[in-house]
Amino acid sequence: MNLRQELPGDGDDGAAAPVASGAGSDIRALRKSRSMSLSALAGEIGRSIGWLSQVERGQTEPSITDLRTIAKLFGVPLSLFFRNETAPDNERGLIVRKEQRAVLGSAEDGLTEELLSPDLSGSFELIRSVFAAGSMSGIIEARSAVDAGYVVEGTLELWIGDDHYRLRAGDSFQFSDTPYRWANKGEKPAIVIWVVSPPVY
Secondary structure (H helix, E strand, O other), X not given: OOOOOOOOOOOOOOOEOHHHOOHHHHHHHXXXXXXXXXXXXXXXXXXXXXXXXXXXOOOOOOEHHHHHHHHHHHOOOHHHHHOOOOOOOOOOOOOOOHHHOEEEEEHHHOEEEEEOOOOOOOOOEEEEEEEOOOOEOOOEOOOOOEEEEEEEEOEEEEEEOOEEEEEEOOOEEEEXXXXXXXXXXXXXXXXXXXXXXXXOO
C-alpha cells in the first residue's frame, strides 16, 4: 500500500480519521521536538487546548483537515500519521515493514528519508537516509539533540562545526548541539542509517 497515494479522506476533509488512531503520540512528539506548548499549537491550528490534549492522549480522533494542517505546520508528510495503520494489531507500534515506512523528503531535493521507527513517542527516531549523487545541503543549525549514524553504502562528506570528514561505508559518527552540513560528491547514492534523540520529525 502506498500511503502517499491512498490516504483516506480525499472527498471528506472534515471527517474524523479513524485510521489515524495513533496520530496523537506523533503529534505530541512533533510538538515537543519544536519546544511548542499545547496552547501554542492549538492556536496555530485553530483548535482548543482541551481538544488537542485529548487528541494527543488518543481520546479524540482528528479530522483529515486537522492532520493536513498539522503536517504542513511541522513540515512533514501527511502519510506520517498513517504508516502504522496497515500493520496487524500485534505489530503496531513494534514492527515497521518495508512497505509501511513513511517517506520524508524527495529525490528532487537530494535527500530521501524513510522513518524506521514505529512512532515518534520514544526517546529517539531511526531513519534511513538516501543522499543522491551530487547533492548537498546548506548549514543545518544546531539543535538540542544527539545525531548519530552509520554509513551503509557509498561515501558522504560531513562537516560538523568547522571540521570536515569523509565517511565511507562502515564508518559511523555522533555529534550534538552543533551546526552541520553534508554533501555527496560521489557518483552513486549514499545510504546512512541516522539516529536522532530526541525525535525531531
